[in-house]
Amino acid sequence: AQSVTQPDIHITVSEGASLELRCNYSYGATPYLFWYVQSPGQGLQLLLKYFSGDTLVQGIKGFEAEFKRSQSSFNLRKPSVHWSDAAEYFCAVGERSYIPTFGRGTSLIVHP
Amino acid sequence: GAGVSQSPSNKVTEKGKDVELRCDPISGHTALYWYRQRLGQGLEFLIYFQGNSAPDKSGLPSDRFSAERTGESVSTLTIQRTQQEDSAVYLCASSPTGYNGYTFGSGTRLTVV
Numbered sequence A: 001a002q003s004v005t006q007p008d009i010h011i012t013v014s015e016g017a018s019l020e021l022r023c024n025y026s027y028g029a030t031p032y033l034f035w036y037v038q039s040p041g042q043g044l045q046l047l048l049k050y051f052s053g054d055t056l057v058q059g060i061k062g063f064e065a066e067f068k069r070s071q072s073s074f075n076l077r078k079p080s081v082h083w084s085d086a087a088e089y090f091c092a093v094g095e096r097s098y099i100p101t102f103g104r105g106t107s108l109i110v111h112p
Numbered sequence B: 001g002a003g004v005s006q007s008p009s010n011k012v013t014e015k016g017k018d019v020e021l022r023c024d025p026i027s028g029h030t031a032l033y034w035y036r037q038r039l040g041q042g043l044e045f046l047i048y049f050q051g052n053s054a055p056d057k058s059g060l061p062s063d064r065f066s067a068e069r070t071g072e073s074v075s076t077l078t079i080q081r082t083q084q085e086d087s088a089v090y091l092c093a094s095s096p097t098g099y100n101g102y103t104f105g106s107g108t109r110l111t112v113v
Helices: none
Strands: A003-005 A010-014 A019-021 A024-026 A032-038 A044-050 A056-058 A064-068 A073-078 A087-094 A106-111 B005-007 B010-013 B019-024 B031-037 B043-050 B053-056 B065-069 B075-079 B088-095 B108-112
Touching: A003 A087, A010 A019, A019 A106, A024 A073, A032 A064, A032 A073, A044 A056, A044 A064, A044 A073, A073 A087, B005 B088, B010 B019, B019 B088, B019 B108, B031 B075, B043 B065, B043 B075, B075 B088
Parallel strands: A010 A106, B010 B108
Antiparallel strands: A003 A024, A019 A073, A032 A044, A032 A087, A056 A064, A064 A073, A087 A106, B005 B019, B019 B075, B031 B043, B031 B088, B043 B053, B065 B075, B088 B108
């Protein structure tokens, strides 16, 4: 069965600093990979997705993620964090079954 | 509509009562999903609709939970005889296909007292 691990429950960064949120998955084949962001009181918004091809994926709001098969990882990065990026971030792993498995989420706190 | 709409946004109910949660997907989206998000937890898959059929109900936690969908439009999630452990945010998402990522609604926060 597929599984997703987001090892960091909380991450605190200063505004303007770089960010990396970790995601590791367990899956037999090349999965479909997603990152979602959830602002307080809101639903989840898709940041980016990887299905195949270039392993460095660009998303919205200046985010990118890199698929590393050898490490079973799909870490989310941003070079300079803004205060408005404070939110909950979810990594998800899917397959042709259409139903991804979500990680438990990482809460991003941004200090001014 | 422009996005996935869920109603009500908040619901407080007494233990033992039945509740109905509604989801209006984006027009034309054939796939619809229900998830549950307990406080501090990730998303727990409940049920998936393709059109008005439900190929996967494996996530429904008990027979108190049921869902239906009319054609490729509105879906209703019903929880009978609510329990305190049912308290959570219930999220609905829709997609034209399962490959492209979902569009989520803002959720219904259910509190069972």
